[in-house]
Amino acid sequence: AQSVTQLDSQVPVFEEAPVELRCNYSSSVSVYLFWYVQYPNQGLQLLLKYLSGSTLVESINGFEAEFNKSQTSFHLRKPSVHISDTAEYFCAVTGGYQKVTFGIGTKLQVIP
Amino acid sequence: ETGVTQSPTHLIKTRGQQVTLRCSSQSGHNTVSWYQQALGQGPQFIFQYYREEENGRGNFPPRFSGLQFPNYSSELNVNALELDDSALYLCASSSDRNTEAFFGQGTRLTVV
Numbered sequence: 001a002q003s004v005t006q007l008d009s010q011v012p013v014f015e016e017a018p019v020e021l022r023c024n025y026s027s028s029v030s031v032y033l034f035w036y037v038q039y040p041n042q043g044l045q046l047l048l049k050y051l052s053g054s055t056l057v058e059s060i061n062g063f064e065a066e067f068n069k070s071q072t073s074f075h076l077r078k079p080s081v082h083i084s085d086t087a088e089y090f091c092a093v094t095g096g097y098q099k100v101t102f103g104i105g106t107k108l109q110v111i112p
Numbered sequence: 113e114t115g116v117t118q119s120p121t122h123l124i125k126t127r128g129q130q131v132t133l134r135c136s137s138q139s140g141h142n143t144v145s146w147y148q149q150a151l152g153q154g155p156q157f158i159f160q161y162y163r164e165e166e167n168g169r170g171n172f173p174p175r176f177s178g179l180q181f182p183n184y185s186s187e188l189n190v191n192a193l194e195l196d197d198s199a200l201y202l203c204a205s206s207s208d209r210n211t212e213a214f215f216g217q218g219t220r221l222t223v224v
Binding site (some may be wrong): 044 | 118124145147152153154155156157160168170178188202204212214215216220
């Protein structure tokens with residue numbers, strides 16, 4: 001069984017400030033980890049993923065996440081946020097059988 | 113290469129009715145998963161179809177059923193609709209050669 005805990009339901013942050021969205025997971029098998037972003041009234045878009053190899057993964061729009069096996073975490077970070085980053089972010093885990101288990105989401109509100 | 117498409121985008125049904133939602137998978141993908149995302153929640157796994165066979169099911173009652181066709185498109189059927197079935201229904205397709213799921217934009221179902 002797998003589970004995902006997103007520790008913050010809402011995170012307000014000022015524009016150009018750094019942000020960290022926290023995610024912890026539990027699983028009895030090796031995992032693949034994902035962050036998805038959801039804009040209002042839209043589906044999910046993959047932001048970044050960890051499958052294997054380097055524990056630090058990056059997206060094309062400046063987000064990064066680090067897989068920490070000992071702490072079972074996959075926190076999402078960005079050094080400087082923009083207004084356009086306002087969205088809901090979901091951490092997700094799969095054991096490789098393609099059923100994806102999601103957290104409840106973190107709403108990132110970027111304040112001008 | 114086309115992405116995952118879902119139809120319709122919005123739907124209003126009356127309690128007790130039946131509904132069919134449709135999903136066209138991404139080219140080259142043979143696996144389709146369906147998720148229910150209630151307001152303010154993360155997506156919940158309903159079931160998965162792989163090469164026309166059900167390949168895993170979440171904690172949903174039997175009135176949630178599905179099909180996958182030879183072209184790997186899929187349907188989600190819900191009988192005896194209840195008010196709590198109101199949600200965004202997401203379809204995701206993937207290939208058995210990788211673990212990344214690509215999501216459609218979803219169908220917003222409202223039961224009144």
